Amino acid sequence: MTGARTNTLATLRGSIERIESHGDAYTPDRVALGHADADATLQGGLAVGAMHEVFAEAGRQSAAATGFVAGLAGRAGARRPLVWVRQDFTEIESGALSMSGLAELGLDPRLMVTVRAADVDTALRTAADALACDALGVVVLEVWGEARQLDLVASRKLTLAAQASGVTGLVLRVAAEPQPSTAETRWIVRAAHSPPGALWSAWGAPVFDAQLVRNRHGPVGRWIMEWKCDECLFEKPAAYPQPVAAAPAHRPYQTPALAGRRFA
Template sequence: MRSNSLALNDLRRQLEEAALRTVPAAVGQVSFGAPGLDAALGGGIARAALHEVYAPATADLAAATGFAVGLAIRAAGMRPILWVRQDVVDAETGRLHPPGLTELGLDPGRVLLVRARDAVGVLRAGSEAARCPALGAVLIEPWGEPRCLDLTASRRLSLAAEGSGATTLLLRASVSPPPSAARTRWLVSALPSQALEANAPGDPVFGIRLLRHRSGVAEGEWSVEWSRDRQSFQEHAVRNHRAGATGGQDDRHRADPDAAPLSRTLVPFPADRPAAAGGEEPGIRRAG
């Protein structure tokens, strides 16, 4: 990227062109596809809204990313997904790995990747994208705890998503959640997956906790797995419960505490290989 301003102009032009070609998606809810979770949330999460996904530690960022990608797939349908990343995320965790996205059921060719040098650039690009009704979902990934990402900034993102109908997901790792206008806030960590035949790694499993819901839904905690074939979440029989619930649970729905995690809980996103020629990931379009 030559500069944030030049990249932002390029992004605006591409979004305007996409908006002319696309009919806005219907406003409503994005269901998880997991009946128990959807029922607890009243059908799912709001489509035209800002939602936050947190990883409690950097090691959980792959899990939080997988969960956010699953939500983006559910929200976007066949529409493109725009992903805004701060450059330092690549340096800290690795670049997005197109084969990993494919393993989750997301065609990398549908991802429009935007990089910015700092959090200010990430928020500017994310705000522009969140206003575009042609996009099915927007993923915004800053790094650390920038001062610019305050309550006012989250309100701008929230209003942009409400106006366009584009589901907007703010993805963050190892930070203390600040005040925010996001509709929901989730904490996501990795859980062991269940092996398939021949001890092949199974579907990715996430431990998710609803920290806040602006519509008054109580905190809750669930274990869900993502099915690439169904492009849907489903309950994983480990520790699904609502916060504050009483009473025991059937032992069949408890994880074996002695069971060792598989060596690959999640499809890897970062690539531990050199970037493709020209510095671009194959199959991912880049704005700017």
């Protein structure tokens, strides 16, 4: 009995070593994000056919992270179908995905399929099945909160499926702490101030405070990245002066009656 147990243990160790050595030797293709500094740190851009993680705090940061993931999907998808897997609980917390909003970001809603999973286990199985389909471009797995099911073993399965099919996997984690995984990169995303838009625009371009905290094949960094909706790429935000309030048009800047007074 002891000999059989020892042989089984040796076999498992050998399998793990082969998987890990295969992962180290794996050199994925890359797609440029458009942001020069981020692409240089990533040695050419985001690795396709690999898994990437994006973390965000709950609240308004979850919306920023969703937009950032949509941008990554737009760059890595190469106009191929996108599958977005979400928990039902996620939709209760942050609302449903807006197809018109994704279209404004430059994605084609006709190439997107959303899947609502009842729980984390179902979401993991659905994402793994989707990653095995080489007809897709990107699979997004959105998980809200701490999920013990999304451990190192589950991460390794998703990574191997992505490597085998060439489909890029993006794991969006909201209100969760990073845990050990086999992800190629890990990002923490926050909202950043948008530059002032044109007079006819009610808001500026999407801008993200993106911190790369894990990079398996290089250094890390932090950048302010602006998403260009028309070009579907990230760029450095253009320098612009801070807006200054205009003087009232109906009266002088400082009326004579108040000119001599001092204000606390």
